[in-house]
Amino acid sequence: xxxxxxxxxxxxxxxxxxxxxxxxxxxxxxxxxxxxxxxxxxxxxxxxxxxxxxxxxxxxxxxxxxxxxxxxxxxxxxxxxxxxxxxxxxxxxxxxxxxxxxxxxxxxxxxxxxxxxxxxxxxxxxxxxxxxxxxxxxxxxxxxxxxxxxxxxxxxxxxxxxxxxxxxxxxxxxxxxxxxxxxxxxxxxxxxxxxxxxxxxxxxxxxxxxxxxxxxxxxxxxxxxxxxxxxxxxxxxxxxxxxxxxxxxxxxxxxxxxxxxxxxxxxxxxxxxxxxxxxxxxxxxxxxxxxxxxxxxxxxxxxxxxxxxxxxxxxxxxxxxxxxxxxxxxxxxxxxxxxxxxx
Amino acid sequence: xxxxxxxxxxxxxxxxxxxxxxxxxxxxxxxxxxxxxxxxxxxxxxxxxxxxxxxxxxxxxxxxxxxxxxxxxxxxxxxxxxxxxxxxxxxxxxxxxxxxxxxxxxxxxxxxxxxxxxxxxxxxxxxxxxxxxxxxxxxxxxxxxxxxxxxxxxxxxxxxxxxxxxxxxxxxxxxxxxxxxxxxxxxxxxxxxxxxxxxxxxxxxxxxxxxxxxxxxxxxxxxxxxxxxxxxxxxxxxxxxxxxxxxxxxxxxxxxxxxxxxxxxxxxxxxxxxxxxxxxxxxxxxxxxxxxxxxxxxxxxxxxxxxxxxxxxxxxxxxxxxxxxxxxxxxxx
Numbered sequence: 001x002x003x004x005x006x007x008x009x010x011x012x013x014x015x016x017x018x019x020x021x022x023x024x025x026x027x028x029x030x031x032x033x034x035x036x037x038x039x040x041x042x043x044x045x046x047x048x049x050x051x052x053x054x055x056x057x058x059x060x061x062x063x064x065x066x067x068x069x070x071x072x073x074x075x076x077x078x079x080x081x082x083x084x085x086x087x088x089x090x091x092x093x094x095x096x097x098x099x100x101x102x103x104x105x106x107x108x109x110x111x112x113x114x115x116x117x118x119x120x121x122x123x124x125x126x127x128x129x130x131x132x133x134x135x136x137x138x139x140x141x142x143x144x145x146x147x148x149x150x151x152x153x154x155x156x157x158x159x160x161x162x163x164x165x166x167x168x169x170x171x172x173x174x175x176x177x178x179x180x181x182x183x184x185x186x187x188x189x190x191x192x193x194x195x196x197x198x199x200x201x202x203x204x205x206x207x208x209x210x211x212x213x214x215x216x217x218x219x220x221x222x223x224x225x226x227x228x229x230x231x232x233x234x235x236x237x238x239x240x241x242x243x244x245x246x247x248x249x250x251x252x253x254x255x256x257x258x259x260x261x262x263x264x265x266x267x268x269x270x271x272x273x274x275x276x277x278x279x280x281x282x283x284x285x286x287x288x289x290x291x292x293x294x295x296x297x298x299x300x301x302x303x304x305x306x307x308x309x310x311x312x313x314x315x316x317x318x319x320x321x322x323x324x325x326x327x328x329x330x331x332x333x334x335x336x337x338x339x340x341x342x343x
Numbered sequence: 344x345x346x347x348x349x350x351x352x353x354x355x356x357x358x359x360x361x362x363x364x365x366x367x368x369x370x371x372x373x374x375x376x377x378x379x380x381x382x383x384x385x386x387x388x389x390x391x392x393x394x395x396x397x398x399x400x401x402x403x404x405x406x407x408x409x410x411x412x413x414x415x416x417x418x419x420x421x422x423x424x425x426x427x428x429x430x431x432x433x434x435x436x437x438x439x440x441x442x443x444x445x446x447x448x449x450x451x452x453x454x455x456x457x458x459x460x461x462x463x464x465x466x467x468x469x470x471x472x473x474x475x476x477x478x479x480x481x482x483x484x485x486x487x488x489x490x491x492x493x494x495x496x497x498x499x500x501x502x503x504x505x506x507x508x509x510x511x512x513x514x515x516x517x518x519x520x521x522x523x524x525x526x527x528x529x530x531x532x533x534x535x536x537x538x539x540x541x542x543x544x545x546x547x548x549x550x551x552x553x554x555x556x557x558x559x560x561x562x563x564x565x566x567x568x569x570x571x572x573x574x575x576x577x578x579x580x581x582x583x584x585x586x587x588x589x590x591x592x593x594x595x596x597x598x599x600x601x602x603x604x605x606x607x608x609x610x611x612x613x614x615x616x617x618x619x620x621x622x623x624x625x626x627x628x629x630x631x632x633x634x635x636x637x638x639x640x641x642x643x644x645x646x647x648x649x650x651x652x653x654x655x656x657x658x659x660x661x662x663x664x665x666x667x668x669x670x671x672x673x674x675x676x
Contacts, residue, residue: 209384285584
């Protein structure tokens with residue numbers, strides 16, 4: 001019996017139910033983002049001031065242990081910059097990231113890598129084509145100087161087995177594997193350090209649908225097996241709805257709505273969330289393509305509109321939206337936040 | 344008569360390991376003003392089919408076809424001159440990646456007008472006027488100024504709108520759109536698809552829309568052809584296909600997408616086990632049998648395309664047995 005079938009057996013404990021907000025107060029969340037911002041300077045020169053681009057603005061999120069937080073938003077909204085900050089690939093301009101309640105600021109990247117690991121979108125470009133799979137998956141262990149070469153090799157073999165790769169894959173190069181198999185390699189590489197948190201940046205969008213289902217099943221199995229916490233970045237709302245416990249919707253570098261899966265999918269309150277959900281094309285013939293009712297004015301992150309950043313596209317915008325930016329505030333049910341004057 | 348009639352189209356590519364049979368004898372037709380979706384996963388031959396229709400196959404590829412007629416012209420016998428007369432003028436293409444399909448070194452105006460001028464449909468002024476008109480029609484503001492801009496100055500959604508406008512420049516009879524919205528955000532995708540469908544109906548253009556997304560297909564197609572391993576394995580009017588998916592592969596594809604409200608969140612998704620077979624060398628029997636939950640001995644033999652009710656066809660030995668019985672009333676009509 002393979003390790004994979006072992007962990008999918010019914011004996012495996014089901015995922016813990018979504019912890020209510022009160023419970024999470026006692027135990028620090030696995031990952032907490034406090035007012036995280038990243039600004040880039042565009043243009044400018046020796047005597048000229050450049051423009052500032054706020055890629056991520058004051059993002060605060062708490063992800064309880066063992067939960068999946070979804071992050072959706074259009075390209076350029078700051079999702080990937082946010083992921084890069086969490087991975088230590090770029091330093092925040094402001095704000096803090098806390099892992100298990102401890103701030104990451106100042107921690108070196110090597111220490112960070114033990115806690116947080118990424119799975120990227122494209123398994124074709126995120127794996128070194130000249131290395132064997134064994135070397136790719138074992139590299140983190142080698143860098144951190146963990147175990148003897150033999151121990152490392154055993155651990156790699158176990159991990160490959162766990163993600164459902166055949167033994168012979170260890171000696172192959174990425175070019176010899178299919179897209180789905182490559183993504184399994186990327187998952188194995190991310191988990192070999194036994195991180196608590198995995199940042200999944202569009203992990204299935206480069207895969208075929210039949211393979212996507214295999215990878216999503218694997219991600220869910222591994223989450224249960226290791227009690228992993230995921231930040232799951234995706235544009236596929238059907239996948240997000242299937243996978244996440246909570247969801248944050250980002251627009252122009254800010255979270256515009258956050259809540260549980262049921263809250264967001266059952267009762268979206270921000271007009272942008274509503275448009276996003278309306279534009280999901282489910283396989284139901286006869287319905288046609290919905291008119292999502294958004295204006296065409298595309299946002300320019302380096303020159304964000306005054307007031308609510310969404311107002312140029314918003315069908316509900318009124319005078320106040322042009323002047324005052326709505327704060328992300330708790331509304332109605334606890335744990336649900338939305339940034340809209342009319343929510 | 345159909346605008347495009349394809350019978351037994353085959354595309355072979357010599358590769359290091361032998362001969363790759365990328366497209367293995369497919370039949371389909373497209374009527375005027377109709378939206379046909381070719382759906383399938385990577386490597387199923389859908390893009391090769393579109394390149395074959397455009398006459399843009401790699402030079403080493405070998406194309407054979409029982410029939411490849413576009414509005415009375417036999418494309419297999421057409422000279423390069425005739426093909427290039429059709430290309431852009433009567434058959435236009437929209438590619439997936441608007442960033443790579445647009446030339447970064449030329450202005451949008453330049454690229455929009457190129458085919459129009461090349462096919463001598465009018466002078467520069469007429470071309471410019473048409474370009475502005477179409478840019479406005481696809482929802483681009485300040486169209487006249489945009490003509491002097493370069494592709495990098497536009498967002499992905501805008502670039503794809505430009506591609507659509509470009510495809511419409513010469514009022515083609517047929518547009519081949521190869522995954523035109525795959526690289527776009529969902530809100531933009533919905534807007535672009537709506538626009539494409541609207542324009543298609545307004546101009547009466549036939550469209551072959553190539554995609555892997557069964558959600559998109561359901562919403563825009565008049566008819567669907569599902570491809571697997573270089574073959575059309577099922578073809579039907581859209582409603583019929585979704586109501587009675589008759590090939591196990593089609594059923595598998597439909598069941599591995601999480602369906603909101605039906606699939607319990609966090610539950611295991613149905614996946615199609617295994618991978619697509621290699622198409623290098625001779626492929627015998629049903630190409631799906633190694634992944635098929637219903638495969639039997641019979642499947643070692645190549646299944647014929649079986650005709651089912653409602654203009655529905657499926658390439659499976661058991662297609663007719665799995666399809667629901669036809670009501671008597673329909674049989675007699």
